[in-house]
């Protein structure tokens with residue numbers, strides 16, 4: 672019996688863009704859109720308000736992944752933040768099927784000279800003693816990570832699909848098709864024996 676492969680999704684600038692400083696107005700289709708109509712969701716954490724926008728084709732992408740794969744979330748955000756974003760963006764039927772949510776606490780920090788890099792080492796998912804689902808063991812043949820920050824998957828390049836960082840404040844923010852590009856790549860490796868043979872090419 673073959674099990675669904677696992678797709679590990681980053682949140683910020685991969686699936687959504689959030690900000691504490693929203694634009695008062697933003698240019699959409701040559702018109703000006705007031706803030707409340709421009710963003711998809713808003714929430715508060717510790718007296719700080721966040722505004723968020725789903726990346727174009729978010730709903731199509733998430734639905735496709737949910738139908739064909741297991742979903743894991745790995746964000747470098749805090750748990751409060753990640754939960755708020757997920758609750759505001761994922762449909763309930765998909766939310767309840769998410770296999771795990773990893774946050775900043777599961778990241779490693781790599782310091783090179785004065786620069787700090789966040790690493791999301793998939794070996795943490797695959798390692799003994801950290802079994803996400805004992806009936807569906809995940810390893811480097813059946814796990815795909817999607818992230819806009821190449822440093823995060825520098826330990827796992829053969830399992831990664833990089834995306835362009837997406838921010839709603841960019842002028843062409845709504846003309847973005849990167850999630851559909853990722854969906855196309857993923858659809859071709861859905862049934863492969865080893866995802867590594869197809870990625871990092």
Ligand SMILES: [Mg+2]
Pocket residue numbers: 681682683684685818819820
């Ligand atoms: Mg990111």
